[in-house]
Amino acid sequence: MSLYTIVLFLHVMGALGIFGALGIEWAAAGPLQRATDVAQARPLIRVLRSLRWVAAPSAATLLVTGIYMVATTSSGRQPWIGLGLLGLVLLALLGGGVTGRRMAAIARDVDAASTEGESLRFRLEDPVLVVSLRLRTAVATGTVFLMTAKPAAGLALAVMGAAVALGLVWSLPALGRGRSAGVELAP
Secondary structure, eight states, rough: OHHHHHHHHHHHHHHHHHHHHHHHHHHHHHHHHHHHHHHHHHHHHHHHHHHHHHHHHHHHHHHHHHHHHHHTTTTTTTTHHHHHHHHHHHHIIIIIIIIHHHHHHHHHHTTTTOHHHHHHHHHHOOOHHHHHHHHHHHHHHHHHHHHHHOHHHHHHHHHHHHHOOOOOOOOOOOHHHHHOOOOOOOO
């Protein structure tokens, strides 16, 4: 067994960690949106908070092992590599920068029990949370396709463009309903 094989295994484990975190977020986000009070929201917030201990190390593992594999093989400057890295950056920006910040604010309010009733509903039904989750799911799927198929430049760009477009189209119903009617996270 070579060092490359071990690194490849860790790379795949990083991808599994990202998808595991997305799966847990999907499982918790729907019930969290339907929470009507702090007592219902609190355990779901704990679950979602714990994801940072999976998602961040998984992303770091993907990045470090990916850099190693590119540096030690003849892959060189293949377009799918750059687009895969772009996908990982997009996942981090949406996950940490968008969802993470909004959920941290919700968690602070829930922990302080300072948000009840309609105010909590309003924050939990934020359509941006739905858009972020759906877009991250689509981009992660597109990135896995790039990593496995290793397509040429045109197809690689088309795949990542399609992943982003599908994620946004999938999000349109959530944006249309927005906060006024409540947004369900059902796929």
